[in-house]
Amino acid sequence: MTDSNQASAFKEQTPFRAKISSLFSNQSVVLVITLIVLGAFFQWGSEGTFLHMDLLGTIMDQWGSYILIAVGQLFVVITGGIDLSVGSTVSLSSVVAGWFVVQQMHKGPEVTGGAAIPYILLIALICLLVGLVVGLVNSWLINQLKIVPFIATLATMGASNGIAVMISVGMPLQGPNDWDLGNPWKIGDFTLPFSTMVLAATFITAVVGLFLHKSRFGLHTYALGSNAFATRGAGISVQKQVVKVYMLSGGLAGLAGAYSYVRLGAGSNTSGMGMELYAIAAVVIGGASLMGGVGRIIGICLGTLVLFVVQSGLLTMTVVQVSPDLKQVIVAILIASAVAVQTLQNKNGRK
Numbered sequence: 001m002t003d004s005n006q007a008s009a010f011k012e013q014t015p016f017r018a019k020i021s022s023l024f025s026n027q028s029v030v031l032v033i034t035l036i037v038l039g040a041f042f043q044w045g046s047e048g049t050f051l052h053m054d055l056l057g058t059i060m061d062q063w064g065s066y067i068l069i070a071v072g073q074l075f076v077v078i079t080g081g082i083d084l085s086v087g088s089t090v091s092l093s094s095v096v097a098g099w100f101v102v103q104q105m106h107k108g109p110e111v112t113g114g115a116a117i118p119y120i121l122l123i124a125l126i127c128l129l130v131g132l133v134v135g136l137v138n139s140w141l142i143n144q145l146k147i148v149p150f151i152a153t154l155a156t157m158g159a160s161n162g163i164a165v166m167i168s169v170g171m172p173l174q175g176p177n178d179w180d181l182g183n184p185w186k187i188g189d190f191t192l193p194f195s196t197m198v199l200a201a202t203f204i205t206a207v208v209g210l211f212l213h214k215s216r217f218g219l220h221t222y223a224l225g226s227n228a229f230a231t232r233g234a235g236i237s238v239q240k241q242v243v244k245v246y247m248l249s250g251g252l253a254g255l256a257g258a259y260s261y262v263r264l265g266a267g268s269n270t271s272g273m274g275m276e277l278y279a280i281a282a283v284v285i286g287g288a289s290l291m292g293g294v295g296r297i298i299g300i301c302l303g304t305l306v307l308f309v310v311q312s313g314l315l316t317m318t319v320v321q322v323s324p325d326l327k328q329v330i331v332a333i334l335i336a337s338a339v340a341v342q343t344l345q346n347k348n349g350r351k
Contacts, residue, residue, distance in 0.1 A: 027286065027287030027296075027299050028287070028296070028298050028299050028302060031285075031286070031287075031299065031302035031303060031305075031306060032302065034306060035302065035305060035306060035309060038306070038309050038310065038313060039051060039309070041313070042309070042312075042313030042314075042316060042317070044319075045313070045316070045317040045318065045319045046313070046316040046317055046318055047318050047319070049316055049318075050312075050313055050316050053184070053191045053192075053193055054191075055312060055316065056193035057184045057191070057192075057193040057194070057195070058312065059193070059305075059308045059309060059312050060193045060194055060195075060198050061182065061195060061197075061198060061263070062308045062312075063198070063201075063304055063305055063308055064195075064197055064198035064200075064201040064202070064259060065201075065256060065259050065260060065263065066256070066275065066278050066279065066282065066304055066307075066308075067201055067202075067205055067282075067300075067301060067304050068201055068204060068205070068252045068253070068255050068256040068259065069086040069087070069090065069249075069252060069253045069256045069275055069276075069278075069279045070278070070279045070282035070283060070286075070300050070303070070304050071205055071208055071209070071252055071297065071300060072086060072248055072249035072250070072251070072252035072253055072279075073086060073249060073276075073279040073280060073282070073283050074212075074283050074286070074288055074295050074297070074300050075212065075221055075245045075248055075249060076149070076245055076246065076249050077225075077280075077283050077288050077289075077290060077292065077295060078212075078221050078222060078224075078225045078288065078292060078293060078294070078295045079221055079224045079225045079241070079242065079245050079292055080224070080225045080228070080291065080292030080293070081142070081149035081242075081245075081246075081292075082149050082150055082153065082280070082290070083138065083149070083153045083246065083249045083250075083276070083279075084150065084153040084154050084157045084276050085134060085138060085153040085154075085156040085157040085160060085250070085253075085276070086249060086250075086253040086256075086272070086275060086276050086279050087157070087253075087272040087273060087274060087275035087276040087277075087279075088156070088157045088158075088159075088160035088161045088164070088272055088276075089130070089131050089134045089135075089160055089250055089253035089254060089256075089257065089272065090253055090254075090256045090257040090260055090271055090272025090275055091160065091161065091164045091257070091268065091269050091270065091271050091272035091273065092130060092134065092160040092161075092163055092164045092257070092269075092272075093126070093127035093128075093130040093131050093134075093253070093254040093257030093258070094127060094257040094258070094260050094261045094264075094266075094267035094268060094271050094272075095164040095167050095168045095173060095267040095268065095269050096126060096127075096130050096164075096167060096267070097122075097123040097124075097126040097127050097130070097257070097258065097261060097267055098123070098168070098172075098173030098174075098175050098261065098266060098267020098268075099167050099168070099173055099267065100122075100126055101119055101122065101123060101175045101176065102173045102174065102175045102267075103173070105119075107119055107175055107176050108174060108175060108176070109174045109175065109176070109177065109265060109266075111175075111176035111177075112176070112177060112178060112179070113178055113180070114178065115176070116176035116177050116178045117178055119175065119176040120176065120177065120178060120181070120258075120261075120262065123175070123258055123261055124255065124258040127254040127255060127257040127258040127261070128251055128254045128255055128258070129254070130254050130257070131250040131251045131252065131253045131254020131255065131257065132247050132250055132251045132254065133250070134156055134160060134250040134253070134254075135246040135247035135248065135249055135250025135251060135253075136243065136246070136247055136250070137156055138152055138153050138156055138246040138249075138250065139239075139242050139243040139245075139246040139247065141155065141156070142242055142246070143239045143242055143243065157276070161269070164269035165269045167269075168267065168268065168269045170269065172264065172266035172267065172268040173266055173267040173268075174265060174266040175261075175265075175266065175267070177261075177262060177265040178262075179265070180196070181195065181196045181197050181262050182195050182196075182197050182262055182263055183195055197259055197262055197263070200259075201259060204252070204255065205297065205301065208248075208252070208297070209297030209298075212296075212297055213296070213297065217244065220236050220241050221241065221245060222293055223236065224236070224238060224241050224242075224245075224292075225291075225292030225293035225294075226292065226293035227293075253272075256272070256275075257271070257272065260272065274328070277328070277331060278304075278307060278331060280335065281303075281307055281331050281334055281335045281338075282300055282303045282304040282307055283295065283300055283303065284303070284335055284338040284339055285303035285306055285307065285334055285335070285338045286299035286300035286301070286302060286303030286304070287299040287303070288300065290339070303338075306334075307331065307334065310330060310334065311330065311331075314326070314330065
């Protein structure tokens with residue numbers, strides 16, 4: 001082959017290689033491929049039990065309880081901040097709602113089925129309001145007292161946990177509940193891995209995602225994380241945007257508290273314990289940059305799913321036994337790996 005023919009062949013291959021490179025640089029595509037590989041691996045490692053509808057339903061149930069706080073965390077991270085109070089907000093909101101219904105309205109677990117729906121809606125509203133208040137406090141600490149987000153949300157995290165313990169006296173507050181809301185849907189004899197609660201969380205996530213990617217609010221959120229000085233120069237109020245973002249994060253954490261209440265049938269001061277770590281992990285694995293300005297809803301949805309596929313998959317392994325106590329270690333490794341990949345991508349991008 002002559003030099004000209006070799007050069008021609010190389011030119012013909014270059015667009016194809018560029019498409020492949022572009023494809024694998026897309027975080028969502030990488031995560032989908034990762035999920036497929038993980039599914040195949042755990043199916044083999046569990047000797048054919050992993051891809052069972054019951055287990056997939058459990059994974060989706062866990063996904064639904066965490067996706068709301070992960071989405072709220074995404075908005076905060078895009079602005080260059082962080083919200084460590086989301087887990088304690090889940091606990092506080094569920095406890096306050098449980099206290100109001102159980103202690104003030106004197107309604108207990110004897111109220112079930114359709115009769116419990118009005119009380120569950122009231123609990124969801126109370127949880128949302130509690131979350132909004134926590135988010136407002138966070139934004140006030142950041143805007144008015146000029147406390148960095150890490151410390152500000154760390155303070156509200158501790159305070160919220162303490163208040164939740166005082167209100168509940170360390171005991172779950174059992175109230176009205178419709179357990180069917182958490183049961184997987186069935187079509188004839190076929191069971192779907194989705195419950196009403198998971199679909200509700202999915203709907204909320206989709207609506208919030210539209211606001212992030214298709215609204216002025218989302219545009220201002222990205223602008224704030226990319227360049228706060230330029231954002232201020234464009235006439236956008238940075239303080240107001242911070243208030244909106246942290247209240248959104250708190251509100252979604254509050255709704256996650258309502259989700260937790262339905263799952264447990266009670267408001268508990270431990271229901272949100274450690275959830276902030278998972279929220280941060282989902283955001284990082286989903287491709288958001290902790291430096292701000294980068295992140296997409298679809299990536300966070302897939303990142304959250306990867307977390308629970310890995311955890312559930314490891315626990316079903318029969319080829320090699322894995323201790324359940326390694327969950328936190330696995331999450332930490334996933335966070336470190338995702339950040340390392342981001343760092344390498346940024347370095348390659350600058351070359």
